Amino acid sequence: MTQIFRMWMAKQRATVVTLLIVALAVMALFARFEAKVAVSVLLSGLTLGAIYFLVSSGLSLIFGLMDVLNFAHGLLFMAGAYLGYAFYASGFGQALDSNLRFAIAILVGGASGALLGAIMEWALIRPLYKRPIYQVLLTLGLTFVGTEIIKAIWGTIGYFMNIPAFFNANTPNCPSPSLFDFLSDHCSSILILGRPFPSYRLFVILFGVLAFAGMMILLQKTRIGIIIRAGVQDAEMVQALGVNVRRVFTGVFALGTGLAGMGGVIAAPIIGVNLAMGQEFLLQGFIAVVIGGMGSLVGATAGALLLGLARAIGDQLVLGGLQLPWMEQAISLSLSIARASTVLIMALVLLLRPSGLFGKKD
Amino acid sequence: MSKDLLCLQGVNTFIGQSHILQGVDLRVPEGHITALLGRNGAGKTTTLRSIMGLWRVRSGQIVFDGARLEALPTHEIAARGLGYVPEHRAIFRDLSVYENLQIAERKRGDLERALPNLYALFPDLKRFEARAGRHLSGGQQQMLAIARAMVAENRLLLVDEPSEGLAPIIVGAIVDALRQLKQHMTVLLVEQNFRMAAALADYYCILDEGRVVQAGDMAELVVDSALTARLLGAV
Numbered sequence: 001m002t003q004i005f006r007m008w009m010a011k012q013r014a015t016v017v018t019l020l021i022v023a024l025a026v027m028a029l030f031a032r033f034e035a036k037v038a039v040s041v042l043l044s045g046l047t048l049g050a051i052y053f054l055v056s057s058g059l060s061l062i063f064g065l066m067d068v069l070n071f072a073h074g075l076l077f078m079a080g081a082y083l084g085y086a087f088y089a090s091g092f093g094q095a096l097d098s099n100l101r102f103a104i105a106i107l108v109g110g111a112s113g114a115l116l117g118a119i120m121e122w123a124l125i126r127p128l129y130k131r132p133i134y135q136v137l138l139t140l141g142l143t144f145v146g147t148e149i150i151k152a153i154w155g156t157i158g159y160f161m162n163i164p165a166f167f168n169a170n171t172p173n174c175p176s177p178s179l180f181d182f183l184s185d186h187c188s189s190i191l192i193l194g195r196p197f198p199s200y201r202l203f204v205i206l207f208g209v210l211a212f213a214g215m216m217i218l219l220q221k222t223r224i225g226i227i228i229r230a231g232v233q234d235a236e237m238v239q240a241l242g243v244n245v246r247r248v249f250t251g252v253f254a255l256g257t258g259l260a261g262m263g264g265v266i267a268a269p270i271i272g273v274n275l276a277m278g279q280e281f282l283l284q285g286f287i288a289v290v291i292g293g294m295g296s297l298v299g300a301t302a303g304a305l306l307l308g309l310a311r312a313i314g315d316q317l318v319l320g321g322l323q324l325p326w327m328e329q330a331i332s333l334s335l336s337i338a339r340a341s342t343v344l345i346m347a348l349v350l351l352l353r354p355s356g357l358f359g360k361k362d
Numbered sequence: 363m364s365k366d367l368l369c370l371q372g373v374n375t376f377i378g379q380s381h382i383l384q385g386v387d388l389r390v391p392e393g394h395i396t397a398l399l400g401r402n403g404a405g406k407t408t409t410l411r412s413i414m415g416l417w418r419v420r421s422g423q424i425v426f427d428g429a430r431l432e433a434l435p436t437h438e439i440a441a442r443g444l445g446y447v448p449e450h451r452a453i454f455r456d457l458s459v460y461e462n463l464q465i466a467e468r469k470r471g472d473l474e475r476a477l478p479n480l481y482a483l484f485p486d487l488k489r490f491e492a493r494a495g496r497h498l499s500g501g502q503q504q505m506l507a508i509a510r511a512m513v514a515e516n517r518l519l520l521v522d523e524p525s526e527g528l529a530p531i532i533v534g535a536i537v538d539a540l541r542q543l544k545q546h547m548t549v550l551l552v553e554q555n556f557r558m559a560a561a562l563a564d565y566y567c568i569l570d571e572g573r574v575v576q577a578g579d580m581a582e583l584v585v586d587s588a589l590t591a592r593l594l595g596a597v
Contacts, residue, residue: 226461230454237452240414241466242440242514 014293014357018302025309033316036193041316042309043192047201047270049308050208054263055285056292056300057215058256064232064295065252067132068125071139073260074282075146076113078275080261082150084109085159085273102164106265113261114254121253126246143282147275158274161265163188167200204266211259212301219297228252232295260285284311287346293359302357307342314338367392367518367548368413373422373432375405375412382408384572385422390518390565395540395549397563397580399556399594404569406552407449410520413550414446415439426518441468445511449522449552451503453510455496459487462495462506466513473513480509483539501532508539512547519543522552537561556594560584568593 009016029038055077062070084105087093093101120142128134162168166186174187175196182190182199189196219225227248231238239245264277271277288307292299318338321330349356368390375383383405390396398406411417413424415436424431431439440446454462463480467473481488484505490498498506504524511519524540525533533555540562543549553559559566560580567577576583576593583590 223464223467226457226465230457230461230465233454233456234452236416236436237448237454238465239436240416240440240446240448241510242437242468243465244435244437246435 014299014302018306018357021306022309025306025313029313029316033320036195037316039193040195040197041312043197043201043205044315045309045312046205046208046305047308048311049305050204050211051263051267051270051281052284052288052304052307053208053301054211054259054266055281056288056304057211057297058259059285060289060292060295060297060300061228061252062256063289065228065235066125066129066249068129068135068253069132069139070253070256071136071282072120072142072146073139073257073285074278074280075143076116076257077260077264077267077281077285078150078278079116079146079264080109080113081264081268081273081277082154083112083261084265085161085268086154088161089159098162098165098168102161105161106262109265110258110262113264114258116261117257118250118254120257121250125253126249143278147278151275156275158272160272161268163200163269167198167203200269204270207266211262215297224248224251284342287342290346290356291349293356296356296358299356299358306345310341310345311338314341364391364393366390367427368550369423369425370409370413371423371425373409373412373424374420375408375417376420377408377417382417382572383412383419386569386572387574388567388577390548390550392517392548393544394564395544395551395562396565396567397559398550398552398567398569399559400569401595402554405572406569407522408572409569410446410448410522410550410552413439413520414444440514443515443517445514445516445519447507447511447519447521447524449526451507453495453498453503453506455494457495458492459495459498459506460491462510463487463513466510468514472515476513480512483542484509499532501528501535504528504532504536505539508536508543512543517548519547519549520552521549523554524551525553525555525558533558556590 026038026042029041032038033041055073059070059073062068062073087108088101088105093105096104124138124142125135128138168188169186170188171185173185175189175191176182176185176187176199177191179190179202186199188199190199190202219229227238227243231245231248235245238248263281267277267281284307288303289300290303291306292301292303314333315335315338318333318335321332366389368388370386370388373383373386374381386405386409388398388409398409400406408417412419413431415431415434419432422432426442426444429442431442454465457465463477464473486502487506487509490502495503495506508521508524511521521540524536528536537558540549540551544562551559551563560583563580565578566580566583568575570593576589
């Protein structure tokens with residue numbers, strides 16, 4: 001029995017450690033704040049985590065299969081948001097119902113991210129597979145060029161994308177008393193333990209969960225998934241079995257950047273569409289990947305979840321201050337410290353486990 | 363001698379600045395096992411990798427069943443009917459035994475058709491079908507690597523050092539499996555273990571410093587201990 005438990009622990013160590021960290025964070029949250037505030041912070045963390053996941057999953061897959069550190073991933077997140085917004089604000093988009101318009105904008109963001117990613121991999125990165133330093137320079141350079149192109153087309157001002165009508169009703173019955181009621185009244189917020197929480201953010205969490213489930217099904221249950229997992233381990237051998245690995249590389253690159261493009265549109269009603277969004281989410285995406293372990297989708301998910309929670313708890317501490325038992329007065333924290341918390345987590349994970357929580361690659 | 367399924371003519375391969383294969387000429391007759399022998403560093407593995415397109419050939423010809431291979435990408439070479447069992451097996455450690463076999467399918471139904479045969483040949487693979495590759499023993503990994511190369515309808519199998527690092531009893535099982543394979547496949551076998559090569563192969567080819575120095579019938583080599591000692595060292 002002990003032997004079985006030991007084997008199980010050895011296999012699931014990373015999962016157990018991640019769950020333990022999350023449990024500790026949640027316990028600390030409930031100890032410090034009222035339950036309704038703690039739940040609200042938790043859900044905000046999951047919302048951020050879902051958006052980070054859409055960026056980090058692609059980064060992780062691309063690095064895992066191709067050993068490419070794609071610094072242009074943030075650009076594609078931003079380009080997806082801008083192109084999705086362009087459709088959303090266009091005459092054609094305006095003629096549609098806002099829900100359909102938003103759904104199509106998500107598809108436009110995803111498709112444009114995938115297409116730009118595929119072109120980038122095929123035309124620019126493919127000749128540099130054996131030169132990792134050049135890839136870094138190239139993808140960094142593309143970020144600057146792409147940002148300037150976006151600036152030239154849309155200017156330097158930011159845009160706001162409205163939340164679709166399905167999540168945006170403001171009737172006297174609002175906020176919705178429950179999820180069930182929300183399905184009929186579509187209020188912009190739902191009461192959770194008596195405190196309103198934006199319904200759109202719950203949709204973002206659901207979208208993240210569905211994206212994760214879809215990716216897991218793709219990787220675990222389909223032939224292409226088996227090829228991708230095998231390719232992460234030994235791309236040369238996959239080729240020697242008759243699989244066109246180059247084509248798989250392009251497909252995975254497009255899948256990763258497509259998810260990022262979709263993520264840009266999903267995030268737009270929360271953070272707006274602006275020139276800073278790419279860099280901000282690229283950095284957080286990389287931190288999530290490093291925490292979770294390069295090349296592991298589950299790791300990228302765990303990393304994104306931890307980062308989202310850390311940011312949400314940090315933001316709440318900025319609002320309420322940090323009160324420790326021996327202090328008479330709470331210390332007020334700046335927003336920069338809340339932001340730095342994610343980097344601190346990364347540093348801690350790297351110190352304790354250099355390959356990340358679920359990582360196998362250095 | 364039957365018709366040649368694979369023929370290398372004047373093949374030169376470089377790895378970086380090193381000139382590894384220096385005009386290799388090699389013939390692999392159809393329906394037989396040909397052993398590629400030689401000391402460490404003679405160029406045996408490079409020859410197999412050059413055939414598979416994993417190292418690019420700088421000059422020379424590689425002809426398989428009448429068609430030139432040297433300019434094709436690896437996946438197209440494999441698709442022509444070449445199976446490859448590399449040195450150190452290269453099984454996918456995080457994939458289950460079944461998934462390791464599944465990935466080798468080239469046409470839908472390949473695995474279903476091949477599976478009964480493979481499981482009859484290597485019963486351990488059936489027993490551990492759901493087990494991850496990394497949890498298999500060295501011998502089981504070797505069996506999986508050979509089975510994987512047999513899933514698609516290959517005509518030629520390139521097998522690199524199948525006995526490396528295995529216990530004698532496992533080597534015996536691998537020899538039996540390769541002997542059965544010979545009935546429906548042509549094999550080019552790289553092997554350091556001369557006894558194993560001699561037990562299996564019909565023909566041999568000896569490489570030394572990237573050149574073929576001797577080739578012929580294995581039966582003749584086996585009885586010529588002076589020649590084997592000179593070309594292969596103590597065997």
